[in-house]
């Protein structure tokens with residue numbers, strides 16, 4: 117039986133939906149958002165993510181735990197559901213400069229992790245690893261998750277709110293999750309929040325491998341599940357316009373050809389789908405913090421999918437723990453999974 121507590125969530129991006137997924141196993145959840153799954157505006161980030169699970173380097177055990185929880189969730193989905201837009205792929209990760217961790221924390225997280233022998237590295241690459249990871253197609257996964265949440269009784273309400281109090285009033289909740297992405301700049305009065313522009317291309321292709329290049333230029337190839345193509349990128353910039361930069365397109369194509377031995381040599385740049393989107397950056401990094409009756413969950417920058425379900429587990433604990441004496445423990449994460457799994461069993465027939 118559901119707890120009678122109502123929880124409101126601002127935001128229907130991947131962070132808000134992931135929080136709703138975990139919280140709705142126990143609570144009545146109401147989401148209020150300006151943009152909802154299926155919308156394609158550039159005021160929110162989630163439709164435009166790559167979206168690859170590329171583990172993030174960090175010394176924080178909490179951030180590592182969130183990534184691990186998230187990976188476990190997506191991996192399970194990919195293995196059990198072939199239509200939700202999440203799929204496993206082999207990953208090759210290259211570095212073309214020194215100064216990075218050659219013994220990363222995620223070597224124990226990612227299946228099949230191994231170092232590429234130096235004799236097999238392409239010219240200009242100083243280090244490389246391979247492992248199995250996954251990619252998410254947001255245009256399939258967000259609506260899929262939304263329909264699942266609707267089946268669980270989560271309510272969606274489209275509205276742009278001007279304050280956290282307004283969101284509380286609309287959702288009739290005493291406890292609010294603020295998953296408003298860039299919107300948190302205004303709603304949480306957080307001046308360290310800022311949009312980070314990305315430009316990528318969707319290209320028809322049968323490449324079924326993930327590639328990442330880090331160092332001088334951040335470059336990637338991300339198969340897009342169930343689409344017949346890949347996302348190639350990338351760039352990060354402080355520009356705020358949505359115009360497609362034609363010179364960047366040629367530059368991205370040259371870079372992806374370099375790391376894929378020319379797999380995209382025949383691509384016609386006139387015949388690709390351009391994507392411009394804005395990541396919800398935060399100079400102080402991801403914020404998952406309870407302040408009174410509000411749990412803030414925003415600022416994942418270019419890693420919102422990577423953190424999503426791990427953020428949701430941590431939000432759950434902040435909700436349950438009341439914000440005091442909070443310890444992020446493995447035991448709690450296991451309990452959360454049990455609750456979610458229990459709920460899923462009842463839902464399976466309805467999906």
Ligand SMILES: Cc1cc2nc3c(=O)[nH]c(=O)nc-3n(C[C@H](O)[C@H](O)[C@H](O)COP(=O)(O)OP(=O)(O)OC[C@H]3O[C@@H](n4cnc5c(N)ncnc54)[C@H](O)[C@@H]3O)c2cc1C
Pocket residue numbers: 126127128129130131132148149150151152159160161162163164165166167168169170275276277278295296297298299300303313314315316392393394395396413414415416417418419420421422423
């Ligand atoms: C080009 C590009 C490539 C990317 N690649 C990857 C990748 O490979 N892997 C990865 O993990 N991440 C990637 N990202 C980042 C990822 O897409 C974001 O981190 C993630 O989508 C953020 O989700 P969110 O739910 O926190 O915010 P958003 O998706 O921005 O959602 C915010 C929600 O809050 C709502 N909202 C905001 N203000 C208000 C208001 N005042 N009133 C009501 N509602 C409001 C919005 O309508 C929306 O529903 C990429 C992003 C871009 C742009």
